Amino acid sequence: MQTGDLNVLGDLCAGGYQMIYNQETAGSTTSINITPIVGQTDREYRLIVYGMNPLAAAQTYLVRPNNNTDATAYGQQNMTGTAAIAAAVRTTGSGIMLHNATVTSANHIFTDMTLKSRSGTIRTALVNSLSELQPGSVNSVNLAGWSWIDTSASITSLMLTGVMGSSNVFLFARKPAGSDSDATGIPTGDLDVQGDFTADVMQKVYENDLTASASSITISGLDGNTDTLYWIIMRVVSENATTEIYYLEPNGDGTLSNYGHQWLYGTNASIGAQRGKTGWYFPVDANGVGTVSLVQSLIYAKVSGGPRMGITGGAMRITGTTIAVTDIFGHTWNNTATNITSIVLYNAGTTGGYGSGSHIELWSLKKST
């Protein structure tokens, strides 16, 4: 069935993910309790948090299912890149850390967490995050796996703790498919949405399969203040033999010092980390003819008093069965005032770094109205 604009005000039971909580807070909060939720039926959550520490003291931000504060109930293994140091640690804790390092005054964090919520086994989570060092610089980027040892309690709330001066919190839930017994709503078969689809979901809003090489690709018509979150995925096919560096430029801002990054990577048997202020560059550098890279990046796009931030992961410079580098980046853009209306993808080296066969998608959060 075809439909025009569709604005889903209730549950979308279509076998995808739907945002079930979003709260932007301008004032200071000591905790945020997301409730009620039903971990048994939702099975999987994705929690995205953008926040700022307003205190002079360092802050540790935690999320606790059912506000369980047992100091022996949580455990983690993490990898962190901080300046030139790549490190790993295994610890226990009293909650799942939204970022593995403490966050100092006036600095921001951005976190993307997946949590398996159903009882029967211990609950597990994957956390990707970054924190600011100071405006314009990234302190550290972090990847962590967490456990919560409770195997029986139904998760009915997620309690975020730590003082935040401003924050924007998103919780997505895995929703049942129409054919699942716990699905609800007006039944429909195939649904072909010809108009705008606003349903508190991430939706692909731009796609480009390149048939000729390009050095610069502009994705326009954006509204970062409304969309809030973007997800970019791109496969880059290189047609150049020379070294290339690929950048993402909100609103075409080409001043490299306006950006900060922290990089953590593995290449063959070596690991490394690097901090810089040299553009929002994607982990797709130093290509050769025919090499392929795959990159994904989650971006906090809304003007919220702090920098725009992103978490990027990639497999880059793939030739045959050899992957040159696997990595994770934390990014910031120090512009705190201008709405993002376009994103420019740009390669700085030889003309035509995005070769034929490259594929770019931009997804945006589409809230119901």
Next chain:
Amino acid sequence: MNTGDLRVYGDLQAGVWQRIYSSGELAASASSITISSLDGDTDKVWKLVIKRVADVGGGSTFIKLNGNGLNYGSQWLTGENASIGAYRETAGIVLYLTYQAAVINDSALGEMIIYAKSGTNRTVINCECDSIRTTSVNYLALMGQTWMETSANITSMILTSTSFGSTSSIDLYRRIDAS
């Protein structure tokens, strides 16, 4: 048009993630799961989420695209206690997602993005936390992977392991655009 709760039994052609395979929570252990009737050239991008619980043995979860057991490569970035390391494999026979030591009831969680369209090598990014036993998360990995097959449409994937124990779950998502 506004609507309340919506229950979509068919395809949702709206450019959003939609689950096209779900194992549900396995009621009994399995060593092999085949996801068929796929169309990688049309879907282009997949998201795969695995929660794995060990009930016997251990080892990795292996994925073969189209049942093919050749020409895979991977680059690993790993954390194990205080050790951070890296590893590259260039003559692989599978894609990897989740690992369990041979301890019953260990858990693992893995997420994978697969660029499935033909024309170049197929490429993969995944992260996983593995061998999780009470508060000990024993292993963490971020990986890039590739399958050096540029032409065949991917129509199936075969997942194997020593065991996908009961309560394990596997979900595969795609997106479909409006017509």
